[in-house]
Amino acid sequence: MATHSKNHYFVPHGSLYPSVLSAGILLLATGFIFSVAMDRSKDLAYLQTPGKWMMYFGTAVILWMVFKWMGAVISESLSGKYKNWEDKSFRFGMIVFICSEVAFFAAFFGALFYMRVLSVPELASYAPDITPYKDFLGTWPSTGPGGNVLGAEYVPPANFKPMHWMGLPLVNTIILLTSGATITWAHWGLIKNNRKQLVVGMALTVALGIAFLACQALEYHEAYTEMGLTLGSGAYGATFFMLTGFHGFHVTLGTIMLIVILLRCMKGHFTPEHHFGFEGVAWYWHFVDVVWLGLFIFVYWL
Amino acid sequence: MSTVTVAHHEEHHDHPTGIMRWLTTTNHKDIGTMYLTFSLIMFLVGGSMILGIRAELFKPGLQLMNPDFFNQLIGIHALIMIFAALMPAATGFANWMIPLQIGAPDMALPRLNNWGFWLLPPAAILLTLPFTLALFGIGDGALATGWTFYPPLSLQGGIGVDFAIFSVHLLGISSVMGSINIIVTLFNMRAPGMTLMKMPMFAWGWLITAFLLVATIPVLAGAVTMLLTDRHFGTHFFDAAGGGDPILFQHLFWFFGHPEVYILLLPVWGFIPQILQTFSRKPMYGYKAQVYSLWAIGALSVVVWAHHFFTAGMPVPALLYFMYSTMAISLPLAVLFFCWIKTMWRGSMSFETPMLFAVGWIILFGIGGLTGLVLADVAADAQYHNSYFVVAHFHYTLFAGGIMGIMAGVYYWLPKMTGHMYSEKLGKLHFWLTAISFNLTFIPQFFLGLAGMPRRIPDYALQFAEFNMISSIAAFVLGLSQLLFVYNIVSCIKGGKKATDKVWEGAEGLEWTLSSPPPYHSFTDQPVVK
Numbered sequence: 107m108a109t110h111s112k113n114h115y116f117v118p119h120g121s122l123y124p125s126v127l128s129a130g131i132l133l134l135a136t137g138f139i140f141s142v143a144m145d146r147s148k149d150l151a152y153l154q155t156p157g158k159w160m161m162y163f164g165t166a167v168i169l170w171m172v173f174k175w176m177g178a179v180i181s182e183s184l185s186g187k188y189k190n191w192e193d194k195s196f197r198f199g200m201i202v203f204i205c206s207e208v209a210f211f212a213a214f215f216g217a218l219f220y221m222r223v224l225s226v227p228e229l230a231s232y233a234p235d236i237t238p239y240k241d242f243l244g245t246w247p248s249t250g251p252g253g254n255v256l257g258a259e260y261v262p263p264a265n266f267k268p269m270h271w272m273g274l275p276l277v278n279t280i281i282l283l284t285s286g287a288t289i290t291w292a293h294w295g296l297i298k299n300n301r302k303q304l305v306v307g308m309a310l311t312v313a314l315g316i317a318f319l320a321c322q323a324l325e326y327h328e329a330y331t332e333m334g335l336t337l338g339s340g341a342y343g344a345t346f347f348m349l350t351g352f353h354g355f356h357v358t359l360g361t362i363m364l365i366v367i368l369l370r371c372m373k374g375h376f377t378p379e380h381h382f383g384f385e386g387v388a389w390y391w392h393f394v395d396v397v398w399l400g401l402f403i404f405v406y407w408l
Numbered sequence: 409m410s411t412v413t414v415a416h417h418e419e420h421h422d423h424p425t426g427i428m429r430w431l432t433t434t435n436h437k438d439i440g441t442m443y444l445t446f447s448l449i450m451f452l453v454g455g456s457m458i459l460g461i462r463a464e465l466f467k468p469g470l471q472l473m474n475p476d477f478f479n480q481l482i483g484i485h486a487l488i489m490i491f492a493a494l495m496p497a498a499t500g501f502a503n504w505m506i507p508l509q510i511g512a513p514d515m516a517l518p519r520l521n522n523w524g525f526w527l528l529p530p531a532a533i534l535l536t537l538p539f540t541l542a543l544f545g546i547g548d549g550a551l552a553t554g555w556t557f558y559p560p561l562s563l564q565g566g567i568g569v570d571f572a573i574f575s576v577h578l579l580g581i582s583s584v585m586g587s588i589n590i591i592v593t594l595f596n597m598r599a600p601g602m603t604l605m606k607m608p609m610f611a612w613g614w615l616i617t618a619f620l621l622v623a624t625i626p627v628l629a630g631a632v633t634m635l636l637t638d639r640h641f642g643t644h645f646f647d648a649a650g651g652g653d654p655i656l657f658q659h660l661f662w663f664f665g666h667p668e669v670y671i672l673l674l675p676v677w678g679f680i681p682q683i684l685q686t687f688s689r690k691p692m693y694g695y696k697a698q699v700y701s702l703w704a705i706g707a708l709s710v711v712v713w714a715h716h717f718f719t720a721g722m723p724v725p726a727l728l729y730f731m732y733s734t735m736a737i738s739l740p741l742a743v744l745f746f747c748w749i750k751t752m753w754r755g756s757m758s759f760e761t762p763m764l765f766a767v768g769w770i771i772l773f774g775i776g777g778l779t780g781l782v783l784a785d786v787a788a789d790a791q792y793h794n795s796y797f798v799v800a801h802f803h804y805t806l807f808a809g810g811i812m813g814i815m816a817g818v819y820y821w822l823p824k825m826t827g828h829m830y831s832e833k834l835g836k837l838h839f840w841l842t843a844i845s846f847n848l849t850f851i852p853q854f855f856l857g858l859a860g861m862p863r864r865i866p867d868y869a870l871q872f873a874e875f876n877m878i879s880s881i882a883a884f885v886l887g888l889s890q891l892l893f894v895y896n897i898v899s900c901i902k903g904g905k906k907a908t909d910k911v912w913e914g915a916e917g918l919e920w921t922l923s924s925p926p927p928y929h930s931f932t933d934q935p936v937v938k
């Protein structure tokens with residue numbers, strides 16, 4: 107092998123951030139388990155307080171490490187360590203990561219379809235003399251059986267109604283779709299080296315992200331206080347809150363990342379040729395957008 | 409990156425030493441070594457747990473432990489073996505060998521790589537901590553549902569279930585991070601001239617594995633998250649009282665679980681042909697056919713999951729579909745077997761330890777695959793499901809097909825990694841002890857299953873006593889033989905005959921062009937492949 111290519115790839119310093127991050131995660135998980143241990147056995151109630159403290163501490167460690175780690179990445183990027191070759195790695199990596207997120211949401215959509223199409227109608231179809239769930243209504247949204255089931259009394263809330271797609275959900279759809287447009291507009295600004303368009307576009311996107319979260323908070327508040335719709339409201343409540351909840355969590359992460367990118371745009375970190383940080387977050391934001399469309403159609407509308 | 413010289417790697421000036429080296433390293437070989445060491449340790453931990461089980465099953469009646477503890481040992485044994493022994497071993501080889509095989513300077517995302525490994529020890533702590541906590545009167549021990557987490561049992565269990573749920577989360581994140589890294593490395597770091605269709609087979613096996621991991625691990629994460637909210641936040645995913653269904657969990661779990669068995673094996677199917685080729689001293693037969701078969705198996709593996717619960721109740725068309733699609737997997741698998749055998753055909757073969765393991769592996773894994781076909785038959789499975797027949801089947805695929813494959817890889821690459829030859833005599837002894845005691849452990853379990861002994865039960869009817877006794881004795885021999893493996897590895901690391909760069913006469917590929925052991929930074933200049 108006489109010939110060698112003249113490429114060089116950047117391999118970063120050894121770093122303590124990943125392992126400390128994992129220690130933080132261990133603390134958070136163990137703390138969480140301790141804090142809910144009393145659900146199973148009242149003798150373990152004394153674990154709740156230490157558990158909570160472990161969670162706080164673990165979260166602090168995690169946030170600190172993510173901050174330091176991302177900080178290191180930014181300064182490496184600014185000092186010109188990432189050339190096209192490294193950039194390509196980040197791009198591939200981000201795409202694969204988003205694919206794994208899609209698979210995560212797919213599990214919850216799968217659960218929604220399964221319950222709606224298979225298990226709820228089936229439970230309702232049994233003859234009353236062979237099923238313990240006698241008052242089970244096979245209609246969607248299903249809040250559960252009602253009546254006495256195996257000794258436990260189930261009382262569906264009197265004022266229960268499902269979330270209608272008109273109103274807040276529709277507003278939120280418009281908000282997210284608009285934010286998809288504003289971030290693309292900001293990207294055009296970046297490519298044309300128009301700093302003002304870039305910063306304004308990003309600021310708008312951040313504002314829309316925050317508006318979305320505010321609307322969702324309002325929606326959850328209404329659900330719990332006025333509509334009798336909770337996590338425990340049968341198949342409907344479980345899928346509704348888990349799907350929209352995990353989505354909302356991703357929007358929150360996305361908004362935080364957008365804010366970081368906005369600050370970096372203002373500082374002039376990105377050039378028209380070299381701005382993976384921006385694009386990665388933009389891709390993430392579009393992904394969150396698409397998941398919302400799925401939610402809007404299958405959770406709220408149909 | 410100021411100059412084009414080797415001083416390009418930052419850490420050149422300051423290598424941390426001692427524990428800090430391992431905590432902070434971004435070097436693919438260091439990380440690979442940590443994965444492999446972790447895997448070996450957890451293999452021994454999981455192995456000693458199951459020896460407890462075999463001791464209890466030595467004769468009928470309950471003698472050593474209560475049934476609940478028995479179940480805990482079984483579940484944690486399986487989780488450890490799958491997630492903490494087999495998977496990290498494959499990832500360890502990926503870290504060590506993929507950059508060497510494709511001529512890359514390192515893995516594409518080195519810091520992420522470090523995190524991928526350092527998620528594993530916390531996960532192992534979460535899995536085993538409940539045993540320790542129980543000693544202090546906190547909770548009632550580990551997960552007792554078996555590795556499959558089926559509700560309603562997992563909804564009723566104590567804090568051990570929560571610990572296992574979070575452990576699976578960490579293991580899952582680790583696998584996804586590892587997969588991202590491997591996919592990116594394979595697409596972006598190949599030496600100039602190495603097209604995809606020139607990649608070593610091991611790289612192919614891992615590429616498809618990584619895709620499967622990215623597609624299915626998150627589904628498992630979703631499923632155990634639903635378990636967690638069902639347990640603590642009042643949702644009804646798996647509770648019929650609210651319109652949910654315990655069988656929904658089985659669908660979600662096995663949507664991950666079946667691809668998982670290929671995740672465990674595809675890397676092995678990658679390097680076994682390389683070993684066969686080396687010790688037959690002739691080119692690999694049917695490279696393209698093998699690549700396409702790996703793809704076909706990967707694709708089919710995500711559409712056959714329900715064969716794990718034929719008996720749970722399913723419409724007949726669904727039964728038929730899952731039966732035929734499962735059986736269809738054996739077609740590409742047969743292509744692979746054919747290629748493996750044809751690679752050896754009329755070669756000038758020699759039988760060093762890696763080759764012994766590889767040839768033994770073909771036979772034993774073949775038995776695993778054939779008994780899988782028996783189980784894929786809906787009518788037969790109605791009887792064999794949840795019996796010891798299933799246990800024997802998946803040990804032929806996972807212990808023989810997985811672990812013994814990994815052992816072949818260890819002996820094959822150990823001289824490259826350490827720079828020393830291992831003791832061939834001990835290696836061969838280790839092979840024969842393992843192969844014989846493995847068969848003596850699990851062949852009786854086929855008969856036990858056919859005769860109707862259920863799995864995951866601490867006590868059994870008198871008629872099963874003889875086979876269980878044979879199986880238990882052989883299991884202890886199998887377990888103790890692994891100490892020889894450990895001894896052989898440790899003494900090979902410490903010293904021994906110097907290994908040449910090529911190590912094996914018939915070895916081919918870029919990893920054999922480097923010194924043994926390779927320099928800390930391999931291929932800072934990428935070779936050009938013709």
Ligand code: HEM
Binds near residue numbers: 673735792
């Ligand atoms: C053609 C090949 C194969 C076929 C047709 C097949 C079929 C099956 C079927 C139908 C079952 C369910 C049995 C039951 O629970 O009643 C099963 C169980 C199992 N198989 Fe396979 N299998 C094959 C190959 C493999 C391979 C390659 C692996 C692992 C690397 C594997 C690992 C397992 C495991 C772990 C279980 C038991 C899971 C549990 O219940 O805990 N199988 N197999």
Ligand SMILES: [Cu+2]
Binds near residue numbers: 665713716
């Ligand atoms: Cu399967």
